[in-house]
Amino acid sequence: MNSTTYARRNLFRRRGRTILTLITIAVAGLIFNTIRTVDYAWKVGVNEAAKDRLATRHKVSITMQLPKRYIDDIRDPAKVPGIKAATWANWFGAKDPRGRAQFFAGIAVDHQTWFDVMDEMKVEPAALEEWKRTNNGAILGDLLAKTLEVKVGDDLTITSDIYPGDWKLKVVGIYTPLRKTADRNSLLFRWDFLNNDPRATYSKEKIGWVMSRIDDPSKSAEISRALDKLFDERDDQTVTMSERTFQLSFLGGFSAILSAFDLVSVVILLIMLLVLANTVAMSVRERLHEYGVLRAIGFSPGAIFGFILGESMLLAAVGGLLGIVLTLLLVNGVVGPAIEENMGGFFPYFRAPTAALVMAFIGTLVVGAASGLVPAIGASRRKVTDSLRRVD
Amino acid sequence: MGEPTAEAKSGDGASAKASIVTLKSIDKSFHRGKEPIRVLEKLDLDVPTGSFEALMGPSGSGKSTLLNIIAGLDRPTSGTVLVAGSDLTKMSDGELAKWRSQTIGFVFQSFNLIPVLTAAQNVELPLLLTSLSGAQRKKHVETALRIVGLEDRMEHYPRQLSGGQEQRVAIARAIVNDPKIIVADEPTGDLDRKSADDVLTLMEKLNKELGKTIFMVTHDPAAAERASVQRKLDKGALL
Numbered sequence: 001m002n003s004t005t006y007a008r009r010n011l012f013r014r015r016g017r018t019i020l021t022l023i024t025i026a027v028a029g030l031i032f033n034t035i036r037t038v039d040y041a042w043k044v045g046v047n048e049a050a051k052d053r054l055a056t057r058h059k060v061s062i063t064m065q066l067p068k069r070y071i072d073d074i075r076d077p078a079k080v081p082g083i084k085a086a087t088w089a090n091w092f093g094a095k096d097p098r099g100r101a102q103f104f105a106g107i108a109v110d111h112q113t114w115f116d117v118m119d120e121m122k123v124e125p126a127a128l129e130e131w132k133r134t135n136n137g138a139i140l141g142d143l144l145a146k147t148l149e150v151k152v153g154d155d156l157t158i159t160s161d162i163y164p165g166d167w168k169l170k171v172v173g174i175y176t177p178l179r180k181t182a183d184r185n186s187l188l189f190r191w192d193f194l195n196n197d198p199r200a201t202y203s204k205e206k207i208g209w210v211m212s213r214i215d216d217p218s219k220s221a222e223i224s225r226a227l228d229k230l231f232d233e234r235d236d237q238t239v240t241m242s243e244r245t246f247q248l249s250f251l252g253g254f255s256a257i258l259s260a261f262d263l264v265s266v267v268i269l270l271i272m273l274l275v276l277a278n279t280v281a282m283s284v285r286e287r288l289h290e291y292g293v294l295r296a297i298g299f300s301p302g303a304i305f306g307f308i309l310g311e312s313m314l315l316a317a318v319g320g321l322l323g324i325v326l327t328l329l330l331v332n333g334v335v336g337p338a339i340e341e342n343m344g345g346f347f348p349y350f351r352a353p354t355a356a357l358v359m360a361f362i363g364t365l366v367v368g369a370a371s372g373l374v375p376a377i378g379a380s381r382r383k384v385t386d387s388l389r390r391v392d
Numbered sequence: 393m394g395e396p397t398a399e400a401k402s403g404d405g406a407s408a409k410a411s412i413v414t415l416k417s418i419d420k421s422f423h424r425g426k427e428p429i430r431v432l433e434k435l436d437l438d439v440p441t442g443s444f445e446a447l448m449g450p451s452g453s454g455k456s457t458l459l460n461i462i463a464g465l466d467r468p469t470s471g472t473v474l475v476a477g478s479d480l481t482k483m484s485d486g487e488l489a490k491w492r493s494q495t496i497g498f499v500f501q502s503f504n505l506i507p508v509l510t511a512a513q514n515v516e517l518p519l520l521l522t523s524l525s526g527a528q529r530k531k532h533v534e535t536a537l538r539i540v541g542l543e544d545r546m547e548h549y550p551r552q553l554s555g556g557q558e559q560r561v562a563i564a565r566a567i568v569n570d571p572k573i574i575v576a577d578e579p580t581g582d583l584d585r586k587s588a589d590d591v592l593t594l595m596e597k598l599n600k601e602l603g604k605t606i607f608m609v610t611h612d613p614a615a616a617e618r619a620s621v622q623r624k625l626d627k628g629a630l631l
Contacts, residue, residue: 001513003520009508293504296465297518297565298493300486384465388500 003303007310010283011318021279022319028272029323029360030330032265036356037331039261041339041347042254046247048179051217053117054083054224055246056210059237062249065090065206066236068195073230074210080230082215082223087113088207090194094158094187097166101147105186106158108194111137115175117211120182127152127173136193137172141184143341145174158187163199183348184340211243269363276319276371280312284375291379292387301380308376309369316368320361327352411474412573412605413439413462418471420457420628431457432468433628444599444606446619453625455609456577462607463496463575464488476572493521497566497604501578503558505550511537511561512546518569536564539602540594556587563594567604574598576608580615592618 012018040047056074058064073079074086087110094106111131115123123139131137138156140148150156156169169189177184191207194200214223224240231238241249284291291304332351339350379387420432431454439445439462449455460466461473464480473480476495483491505514512533519529537543540560550558559579566574576595580588592615598604599620608619616622624631 001509001516001520005513006506006509013508290504290506293498293500293506294517295489296463296492296498298489298521300489302486385460388465 003306004310007307007314010287010307010311011314014283017279017282018315021275021315022322024275025272025316025319025364026322026326028268028275029320029364030326032268032272032363033323033327033352033356033360034331034335035261035265035268036360037327037336037350037352038347039258040353040356041350042258044347044349046244049242049244049247050120051220051242051244052214053243054212054214054220054227054240055243056212056227056238056240057208057246059228059239062209064236065203065208066210066238068205068207070231070236070238071207071210074212074227080223080226082219084213084215085113085116086210086212087117088191088210089114090191090203090206090208091162092189092194093160093162095160096148097157097159100149101144104144104147105183106160107186107188108191109188111190111192114188117213120177120179121175122178123173123175130172131190134170134172135190136169138169138187138189139173139175140171140187142174142176143184144187145171147185147341162202163194163197165199167197177348180349185343185348269367272316272319272364273367273371276312276316276367277374279315280308280372281375283311284308284379288379288382288387291382292384295384296388305376305380308379309372312372312376313365313368316364316371317361320364320368323364324357324361327357410441411438412441412476413437413607414472414474415461416472416474418458418461418468418473420454420461420466421469431628432461435471435628435630437623437630439605439607442599442603442605443621444596444619445608445621445623446616447607447609447623447625448611448613448616449625454628455625458625459575459577459607459609462573463498464492490521493518493569495572497569497571497574499559499562499566499574499576499579501581503550503555503562503582505558505561505565507550510547510549511542511553511564514550514561515564515568518565522569532568533564536568537561539567539598540564554587555583556590559583559587559591560594563591563598567598567602571604573605573607576606576610578610578612579608580610580612588612588615 056066058066068088071086071088074083077083089110090108092106092108094104095102096104115121115128127139131139140150145151148156150171152171152173154171156171157166158169159166195204212227214220220242224242227240228238291307294304295301336350336352339347415435415437418432418435418437419430421428421430423429435458437458447455447458457466461468462475464475464483467481471481478491478495480488480491506517509517515533515536516529519532524532534543534546537546540563542557542560542564545553545557545561550561553561559582574595579595580591583591595606595608596618599606606619608615610616
């Protein structure tokens with residue numbers, strides 16, 4: 001036996017109460033971890049953004065388009081030095097008329113240069129060659145291809161909320177991710193196919209945004225300013241930013257939701273604190289006489305303080321570990337893969353990050369210490385004779 | 393004041409020995425609201441080393457307060473408390489805790505064993521405050537439980553023991569660290585006659601065979617009869 005034996009044995013002294021408290025902490029931990037996972041998944045594009053890529057869009061809004069000729073200026077090293085390659089894209093916004101996927105990212109891209117710049121996606125060279133030959137060719141992410149139940153060579157019809165009618169495409173390739181956070185649910189088809197269609201007069205010779213690869217990531221701010229200056233006197237001004245800032249500006253629209261997530265996380269920790277504090281306070285109150293006996297036989301006030309704080313932290317640690325196990329089983333094992341498959345456009349990678357789990361566990365320990373602090377101080381400072389006199 | 397009201401039993405010889413407890417001019421007051429209540433008044437007491445003393449008196453006479461002062465659990469309002477060579481009034485709470493762990497063995501009326509620990513673990517508790525190794529502690533625990541006749545109940549939890557057995561485990565816990573004094577507060581109060589007799593016999597044995605000084609508070613005249621010295625306390629003064 002050692003000093004921790006007493007704290008460990010006390011943990012299950014009131015088995016029912018302890019089990020209910022542990023379930024509460026574990027479920028609170030699961031909710032906390034899930035919220036942090038959503039937050040992480042939402043920001044994963046920002047965190048994993050390529051450092052040597054710039055995004056250029058219309059200065060007013062991403063929903064406004066730029067003249068396609070801007071790409072020639074951007075690619076001209078005499079006008080803006082430091083850009084290795086540049087490509088462009090238009091948002092199409094795709095739906096499957098057969099209902100296999102409600103909504104997914106359909107993007108019209110420059111088939112000659114897209115994969116040179118967006119190199120986190122792997123495509124077979126033969127597929128790229130076929131794309132060049134096939135005017136209505138499309139390359140899909142592997143998860144989307146699975147959802148739509150299509151393979152290379154199949155015909156695929158999609159619709160859009162922006163462009164009317166059915167759009168008949170031919171699958172020429174499937175891309176796979178080179179990074180775990182890459183989107184696997186996008187459909188890429190040729191920009192010239194969209195541009196030449198009479199139903200797309202709205203965006204004739206227009207592009208949604210430009211992605212550029214630069215020589216030196218440390219000069220991204222300088223190059224961004226030079227690019228924007230280039231179009232300062234034109235009808236459509238631009239705003240250029242690093243891919244990370246671009247992603248952040250997209251997230252800006254969801255900032256209220258992300259702030260709510262943070263708030264809910266704190267509220268969950270507070271609920272955990274109250275539940276645990278209540279349990280510890282009840283346990284200590286029931287055992288004041290016992291602590292008096294321990295003091296009488298020679299245990300110091302510090303030892304009593306340690307017993308109570310240790311028991312509180314032990315309870316929190318066991319509950320926190322159970323919460324992590326539940327998170328790994330439910331979020332990483334069940335919900336995460338389902339979300340990646342069905343909502344990959346928003347959440348290409350939905351797994352609880354290790355850092356969040358470690359943070360949650362440390363948070364639980366802090367809550368455990370905070371819960372035990374007041375009862376521990378009270379019990380350890382109590383006069384021995386008062387504790388011994390108490391009869392419950 | 394403070395003189396024994398009964399003669400020391402033959403063969404005891406305690407009165408010839410030096411005092412292990414010396415109280416001089418002890419006052420103890422409590423406050424109920426703004427009104428002070430004097431529990432002990434100018435009390436003097438000498439307890440010889442190796443004696444077995446019983447303190448009797450009506451409820452509220454100050455018996456437990458006096459016991460607590462001797463055991464270093466409470467402090468007098470004024471006066472001097474010398475126990476086993478230490479002046480308790482000059483010690484801090486931390487020093488008193490350490491002193492109690494080395495000098496005093498407690499026996500309570502309601503046994504006060506820790507229900508989640510086995511008999512052996514309960515007895516081992518005071519030894520956790522020493523530098524003894526696990527093996528040494530185990531040996532001490534076995535010896536203490538053998539003295540009280542419960543070496544076959546080591547792994548039993550308190551709920552698996554009778555009241556008399558629980559009190560004997562409590563006595564084993566009180567003697568395991570070889571204290572100079574055992575203080576007992578109504579040690580037979582919660583026991584039937586037979587168990588009470590067993591416990592008192594055990595305490596006599598500890599006094600006579602191991603030379604432990606025992607200071608016992610009791611309401612039970614039969615229990616007091618077993619002590620070598622009986623004292624009476626009334627309204628805060630020894631009669």
